[in-house]
Amino acid sequence: MKFLQLFGRLKSSVIGMVHLKALPGTPGSVLPVTQILEAACEEAELYRRAGIDGLIIENMNDIPYTLHVGPEITASMATICAAVRQTCPRLPLGVQVLACANQQALAVALAAGLDFIRAESFVFSHVADEGIVNACAGDILRYRKAVGAEHVQIFADVKKKHSSHALTADVSVSDTAKAAEFFLADGVILTGVSTGQEADPGDLREVQSSVRIPVLIGSGVTLENVDKYIDASALIIGSHFKKSGDWRNSLEYDKVASFMEKINKLRV
Template identity: 70%
Template sequence: MKFLSLFGRLKSNVIGMVHVKALPGTPLNRLTMAEITEEACRETEIYNEAGIDGLIIENMHDLPYTMAVGPEVCASMTAVCTAVRQMCPLLPIGVQILSAANQQALAVALASGLDFIRAEGFVFSHVADEGLLNACAGDLLRYRKQIGAEHIQIFTDIKKKHSSHALTSDVSLSETAKAAEFFLSDGLIVTGIATGMQADPQELRETGQAVRIPILIGSGVTHENVENYLDASGMIIGSYFKKGGFWANNVDPERVRKFMGKMHKLRV
């Protein structure tokens, strides 16, 4: 499996979030690109020293999000991703560009030598706080083929957080998972209803019974509840690793070390 060749194990991989500070052109931008890149590299160093299994770089501070991401965001994310990759040439690293800028994320990943992207709106349209997100699997995978990026894996959110799923209320989580697998997703991401909110362990089990591709947990994993998610292929952790457990704060080295110490014991 591609996932196994990338991470070296099929279960319990810990993927830390690098939440890039607000980029040029976005409402909350206050820093220069040099300062933004330096901060991303500082957080990367903390994660790497703690023995993290992988990273995702994301422009989460670019509030409020738009589905019309400008070229300045792509250029800035490429600069940050390239710097992080140079720091960790062997670590599995991915990128997500909000909101639902999945083709742009593929282009950034290819340019900066990353391994995967996190994609929103892969199958089934839904209403997010940014607006209506339409399914993109067909166009996204064709774009990946066209730019020669088939080695870059695409992990896809199903029943995405911060969204209403009334349009697809008659489509269960397992049916959504099967559709994403059928449309050639490299891995599925199950989340809670919002950033930092715990994903339902039953949904992990339900999805695992429905598909054969890797399943990742996309929100709400903590030092206290991690045992509920050990069967997941990966756990994407952002909020818990921040000071006070709040996503917008800086990464807390002690929280990362403590969590990874527990994981090393659990995986023995």
């Protein structure tokens, strides 16, 4: 499996989040790209030293998000991601471009030498806080083929956070995951209702019994509850590693190191 080749294990890999400062053109932008790049590389190095298994680089501070991401965001993220790759040459690295900019994320990953992307709206439409979002699997996989990025894995959110799923209320989380698998996702991601909120451990068990592709947890994992999610293929963690558990704050090295110490004992 590509996932095994990338992370070296099929369960409980830990993927930290590098939340970039607001990028050019966004309402909160105050820093030049060079300073955003330096901060991202410093954070990635802290993660690496603490023993993290992988990282996702994300433009989380570009609030409010838009479904019309400009070329300045793609260019900035490609530049920053390439620098993080140089900082962590052997660490599995991914990228997410908010909001729902999955083709842009693939372009960034290809240009910067990254290994995977986190994709929103892969299958089924939903109503996000950015607006109505339609499924993209057919378009994104054709784009991946066209640009020669088939080595870049796509981990797709299902029933994603910060969204209403009333449009697909008759489609269960396991059926959504099955659809993502059928549409050739490399893995699926389960989350809570919002950033930092726990995913339902029952959903994890249900989806794992329904699909053969990796199932990742995308929010709410902490040192205290990690036992609930130890059987997931990977744990994507951002908020818990930041000061006061707030994704907007600075990374705390000791939190990452303590978490990695615990999970290394759990997965022996």
